Amino acid sequence: MSEWPLWEVFIRSQHGLAHRHVGSLHAPTSEMAVCNARDVYTRRNEGVSIWVVKSADISASEPNNKDMLFEPSHDKIFRHPTFYDLPDDVDYM
């Protein structure tokens, strides 16, 4: 019989932060995947919340399309805060 499905694991390391991809594991069900993720990826209290998603359910961009997807934003430098020159005495911005 074939292998248990592969799950990608995302962990929120502390309140206020986004979930971050930490790795993957095998499990028969989503509940078991959450349990396994706890045992495998939070052995040192690394997390406050766990997401698991079947690897097969993830759609990804093609590496060859990188230019199409990401290049256009390179010239939108106005999105970056350093684009704006402000007088030195303006603090906290």
Added chain:
Amino acid sequence: MNNNIEELSLSLFMGDNNLILSHRLSEWTGHAPVLEEELALANVALDLLGQARMWLEYAAEISEDYKTADDLAYKREIWEFRNVALVEQPNGHFGDTIVRQFYYDNWHKLILEHLYQSENERIAGIAEKSLKEVRYHLERSAQWTVLLGDGTEESHNKLQTSVNHFWPYALELCNTNTANSGFDDDLASLSRQTWIDSLSNIIAEATLQLPETEFSYSGGREGIHTEHLSLILAEMQCLPRAYPGTQW
């Protein structure tokens, strides 16, 4: 005369059960059916070992004969151990280990919920800390019971055999006929029926059936054990016994 005889009995009972079950679970290391399960079993073993230490440290403070948790674990004779026979039983196959754990986790959670309300702050504190871990142990063993019980025909048959096999040993956990054991009130509050009720939903979901036999193993609390414990202790205590008075 020790004034804390009840507390001593209770903490030895809790500590020994956890210590011996942890020993059994650690035997799985390197031999589990999948890698993820290696980590999970080791996790439960580690949790139970930590809890055993808390109980035995408390017992050592009360005890007049032993000074430390290590003394209690490594220097006691077999008749001084207070654990039930269930936790001594060999691991068997993975399904055996799961059923043994499922029985134990259900009882463990119930007794800790009770001890958590204790007026003795020390006991309540240990129970509170342990409960967080034990709720998770139960979640895992319950999930596995369902997966294996309602898996294939082979796994179903295996699990039903395990359920039957461990039943009389598990009933000892709720054996309230404990004259002289000193904590009748605490344990009597957890009746056999309460424990059986706690199992029933998962057992039904797993398409399994609990046995109807009433026979319960007994003797652990009085220091009468199965032969397995003598082998466990021979292994566990080998170094401190071979080199008395040595620091490790």
Added chain:
Amino acid sequence: MYSQVIDEQPVSSDELNAQEALFQEKIDNDIKIEPRDWMPDGYRKTLIRQISQHAHSEIVGMLPEGKWLTRAPSLTRKSILLAKVQDEGGHGLYLYSAAETLGVTRDEMYLALHSGKAKYSSIFNYPTLTWADIGVIGWLVDGAAIMNQVPLQRCSYGPYARAMVRICKEESFHQRQGFEMLITLCKGKPVQKAMAQDALNRWWWPSLMMFGPPDADSVHSAQSMRWKIKMNGNDELRQKFVDVCVPQAELLGLTIPDNKIIWNEEWQQHDFGEVNWDEFYNVLKGNGVCNRERLKARVDAWEDGAWVRDAAKAYAVKRQRSSSL
């Protein structure tokens, strides 16, 4: 615990085509290669072999130490060892996951291990005979492993590098606990110190072998280094290891079983004796004390667990069916 590069296949010497040139350029510029990026077949195959060997070493490595879990002489030591062996399982899992991103399944890697096709670090074919072995394994075996693994955090393949970062972070306590245990033994009763010396005598040379054969005999290293999946030469790391261990052994009051060890003022490093490479290749071939036992333990675990894996899978299929009705 350890990656040991064994039996690498020679890489095709075909002229680099444009794609390969681009690939090499990325590596030269320290741009990480990610799973869906184009990569030469040789790179993929070499990585799968290297990462899976490393993963196998972690899980086989659980066995010799696992034997002492039930005999650890104090509750503290027992907890530490259990946590450590559990970590090794976790490290195996991170590495299998990294290898899976290269298009191989974990089952395929297991089958290669069980059939004897894939190797694991030969160090784990030596037996653990006394409690002191647990200390020496932490000190020397984990010490050698860390020395190998730290540079791999910068290797060119993203998932492997990230797994290495996690492993190195977690493994820092492994070596320390071993050394601390040895300090206790060496300060203890004479029999404890004798135990430690005996363990050092048995583990020293196999630890030096962990860095792999001399660079001169390791003809495939060059390509792996160009691909940045091997960051240092075997001899360089072995030398570093000896230089680190000599003063540590002195501190413990133990004698390294090599009477050729001497400080070389001119080279500013220690000279040391010749490793018995015949022994290394012999153990690699399957003739170590524990080769058969270790492999059998893994195969048995796999075969005995088949009904469990099948049952869980059958349950999941059943549930999926009933939820889609």
